[in-house]
Amino acid sequence: MPVERASAGGNRAAITVCVILATLMQALDTTIANVALPYMQGSVSASQDQIDWVLTSYIVAAAIMTPPTGYLASRFGLKRLFLVSVAGFTIASMLCGMAQSLVEIVLFRVLQGLLGAALVPLSQAVLLNINSKERQGSAMALWGVAVMAGPVLGPVLGGWLTETYSWRYVFYINLPIGILAFLGMSAFLPESRQNASEKLDWFGFGALSLAIGALQVLLDRGEELDWFGSSEIVIEAIIAASAFYLFLAHTFTADEPFVRPSLFRDRNFAAGNLFVAIVGLTYYASLALQPPYLQDLMNYPIVTAGVVLGPRGVGTMAAMLAVGRLIGRLDTRILLGAGLGLTAWSFYAMTGWTPNVSQMTIIVVGVVQGIGLGFIFVPLSTATLSTLTPELRAEGAGIYSLSRNIGSSVGISVVNALLTPTPRSITPTSRCKSRQPTERSTTQ
Secondary structure, eight states: OOOOHHHHGGGHHHHHHHHHHHHHHHHHTTTTTGGGHHHHHHHHTOOHHHHTHHHHHHHHHHHHHSTTHHHHHHHHOHHHHHHHHHHHHHHHHHHHHHOOSHHHHHHHHHHHHHHHTTHHHHHHHHHHHHSOTTTHHHHHHHHHHHHHHHHHHHHHHHHHHHHHTOTTHHHHTHHHHHHHHHHHHHHHSOOOOOOTTOOOOHHHHHHHHHHHHHHHHHHHHHTTTTGGGSHHHHHHHHHHHHHHHHHHHHHTTOSSOSSOGGGGGSHHHHHHHHHHHHHIIIIIHHHHHHHHIIIIISOOOHHHHHHHHHHHHHHHHHHHHHHHHHBTTBOHHHHHHHHHHHHHHHHHHHTTOOTTOOHHHHHHHHHHHHHHHHHHHHHHHHHHHHTSOHHHHHHHHHHHHHHHHHHHHHHHHHHHHHHOSSTTSSOGGGTTGGGOOOOOGGGO
16 A cells, blocks of 8 residues: 655655645635525525535534544555545535525535545645655655645635625635645555455444534534433434444454554554544644634724734744754654643633733734744654554554544634533624625625
8 A cells, every 4th residue: 555665756845745735725714614604594594504514514424534534545556546536525525605595505515525534634644655764854844834824824815805705715725736636646556455354343333423524513512512411412422432442342342443553553653643633632622712702802804803813823934944854863752742732822822812812922923932832743753653554554544633623623612612601603704794795786
């Protein structure tokens, strides 16, 4: 399955560009649709509760299909899976833009999540496989820039496209990126080995999928239904806990489980998954809540809010590029410690914010927070996956991405519950409510 370094060496730069394009495309979609939700709601005549499923369906589908990335890459070959994922994600994005009803949008978002889930772990695996150990830190830094640039650029780009053209263009923007990535991968990525005898542990996959799906629905609807005061939430919690118990019991007793416990015997991998879940729990919750804070409480226009938050992404990218050169020269623990310290300070500074906080304060704290994340993300990704054998990297990267996604979901839900005294008083879809946006007639 691994891409041979000898055959990939001459095309390393081209492969890296294609991988980064694919990663950026998938990362953009984690936030670019958020700002367009009120416009979609008016276009398809959906309620606020219904339009939430445009986000939830994508998250659930991506979370469910991330863990089997290792199996699919081994069974069908890494290159073939990468090409199918890029092509499928691009086509699903086009279908989302063409959708005429809420049901169509949700169905195509599910398809988008299912097909695009493998892009991030496959990108990590390819970059680690085509680079020597000495170059892996720099490669992961470039990859990390794309991963972090997507969520930062998403609100700005999505807001501009929606205001200038139509909400449909937040999906159409993926077409040129996807086509370039597909053509580049077809031309430059070497063929990889396929293991026709590889089998999928369907029971383990089904139990984990059910646990993730029930947990995500619980987190998404908990605030609306008053959490465990609702019988629906209690049922979803029981299903999630029961399915996860069955998954764990099966994993430790089956001969060939869906997730190999031997992965977690690697201390770097086990610790890295714990740390990235914490990063998702804290940083991504903050990233999701700051745009509505600026728009709802400080009355910033949608594009202005994105511009004010943009410098944080610049700090992250600059830090990642710098850290890529420092990996191997400084102890990884020093880099992680510096990142955690800067991030902790930024969170402490935010505790004193009021609606009167200045733009310069928001920008400065955001840049510090971005630099801190850059110092965390690159060495953490490298240390977590670099000690795994090439055959296990795609599977390990899938679990690593899953840990980050679950941490993000839990963090956003917990912080939303703490900030919202009454159900759904402040949500991303409730912003711009008074504007009653609709799709522009010129682009229908």
